[in-house]
C-alpha cells in the first residue's frame with residue numbers, strides 16, 4: 001500500500017460510502033459506515049485528551065470485537081458536522097466497574113458506534129479510532145497511549161506496543 005507508506009501524510013482510503021472525510025495539521029473527521037453522521041475534532045491537546053485501548057468485558061460486547069480503541073475529546077472541541085439528530089443513544093450503569101452510566105451513541109441508519117459518554121466525565125466523549133477517516137492518524141496522533149483492563153485481554157493479543165499498560169481503569173472512577 002504505497003499510498004499509506006508515509007504516515008505523516010493524509011491517507012483516506014474508501015471505508016464506508018462517504019467520500020468527504022478530511023484531515024489538516026490540527027483537525028480531522030470521523031464518519032460512520034453509511035456517511036449519515038460525521039464529527040470533527042482536534043488531533044492535539046487540549047481538545048485531544050488521550051487515546052486508549054480497553055479490554056474490558058463491556059468493550060468486547062459493545063464493539064462486537066475483542067477490545068475497543070478509543071480517543072477522548074473534550075466536548076468543547078467536538079463538532080457534529082452532520083447527523084447529530086440521526087444518533088441513537090443507549091446506556092447502562094450495571095456493568096461498568098466505576099458504577100458510572102456509560103451512554104453509547106450509534107448511527108441510527110448503519111449502527112456504527114460513534115462515541116460513548118460516562119456520567120462520571122460528562123464533559124468528554126470517547127470517540128472510536130476506527131471511525132477516523134484519515135487512516136494514518138490511527139498510527140500517529142491517535143495511536144493508543146494507554147491500554148487498560150489488560151487483565152481482560154484475549155490470549156492472542158499481546159497488547160499495544162509502547163503504551164502505558166494498566167490493570168483495571170487507567171482513569172480512576174471517572175472512566176469506564
Ligand SMILES: [Zn+2]
Nearest residue numbers: 032034107110
Ligand atoms: Zn451511519
Ligand SMILES: [Zn+2]
Nearest residue numbers: 054056059176
Ligand atoms: Zn472498556
